Amino acid sequence: MVWDFSTEPEFEAKLAWARQFMRERVYPLETLPLDDGQFRRLTAPLKEETKQAGLFAAHLPPELGGTGYGQVKLALLNEIVGSSAIIGPVVFGSQPPDSGNAELIAIAGTADQKARYMRPLLDGELRSCFSMTEQGRGSDPTLIETRAVLDGGEWVINGQKWFSSNGSVADFIIVMCRTNDRENAHDRFSMIIVPKGTPGVHIRDVPSMQHPYERPPMYANESEITYENVRVPAENILGEEGKAFVLAQQRLGPGRIHHCMRWLGQSKRAFDMLCERAVSRSVHGSMLAEKQSVQNWIADSLAEIEAARLMTLHAAWRIDRDGVAAARTEISMIKFFGAQVLHNVIDRALQVHGSLGYSADLPLEEMYRTARSARIYDGPDEVHRVTVARRVLRGYEPVDMPTEHVPTRRLAAMAVYGALLADADRT
Helix, strand or coil: CCCCCCCCHHHHHHHHHHHHHHHHHHHHHHHCCCCHHHHHHHHHHHHHHHHHCCCCCCCCCHHHCCCCCCHHHHHHHHHHHCCCCCHHHHHCCCCCCHHHHHHHHHHHCCHHHHHHHHHHHHCCCCCEEEECCCCCCCCCHHHCCCEEEEECCEEEEEEEEEEEECCCCCCEEEEEEECCCCCCHHHCEEEEEEECCCCCEEEEECCCCCCCCCCCHHHCCEEEEEEEEEEEEHHHEECCCCCHHHHHHHHHHHHHHHHHHHHHHHHHHHHHHHHHHHCCCEECCEEHHHCHHHHHHHHHHHHHHHHHHHHHHHHHHHHHHHCCHHHHHHHHHHHHHHHHHHHHHHHHHHHHHCHHHHCCCCCHHHHHHHHHHCCCCCCCHHHHHHHHHHHHHCCCCCCCHHHHHCHHHHHHHHHHHHHHHHHHHHC
């Protein structure tokens, strides 16, 4: 089996353009304290540039307003875009949760839902929220208690959600809730669109390691959302009633690997900062680059990044060839492995910069805080490890270990070599 991740010269030229664009047009914005209005005004022309370059919303097919690149090309692009964790994805039209929500509506939305929500979302005119997680429910979505009941021509929603990304700045929310009591738990839930300003929706931004203090809305705070007799039209349901789990898998599978693609960019940027510091800073009579500990950090970081990159590209290749369902093991592996690599490399880069790395004068401290959440969202590491182990173990059958692997093999070996050993003893 041959894995070929090379691309044609035309696409390589686009990647080169993206690298220069990020350095010259995106990185400078990271230093500005922008509110939401300023952020939208400054990023609007950058979006137009990426559209002109044919790199906007690359995860969607052309008929949905994207450029339709496969997952391998998307990985190569996203590792460049992800080097600026917040702004890069926005100007390339691939920021979460908007990118995943656009895909959901593209897959299951009605013509009216696509016109009202998907198109403006892709154009950056709207922002969205995906409201699924509930506090105390762990990582098992079958335990969701938020309910929606049909009352005439309206859904009435009651419940509480936790860590809903973009909640306070979203123009609409896609909420996952229980809509029936069928025997199969995976057929009980639906997704419903709730527009901004709907009565009964109460939103509180939750301070966290990533956002420990008040920030401009462009930073996509995580929110606690309470739904109190929230009424929306019956036609606001997304897709079929009771089919939220099918939709969620279609959204979360590609979304997870897209995170991993962007983590490569952040890891590589931190690695560059680590190496630049090592060859620039002299301590105790020699450069940091000559210290064995720093050399170990550099070698380990490069090995981990390259391993994560190959795993990500392989998962992308599997999706392109066989589809998302066939690549579930690969996606889960890179999700927990890539998150750990991201943390490791940023941690070393921060350490080598000392107090400067710990300060907000460099992007490393925010990268470090953001990286910690990568091991939790879209499924915690432990869940993905369980997924990988279960899928791998399906290919094995029980054996009688003592008989099969030790005594029997010894007896078989004696049968083959016993005569030779006896002859050797006689001579």
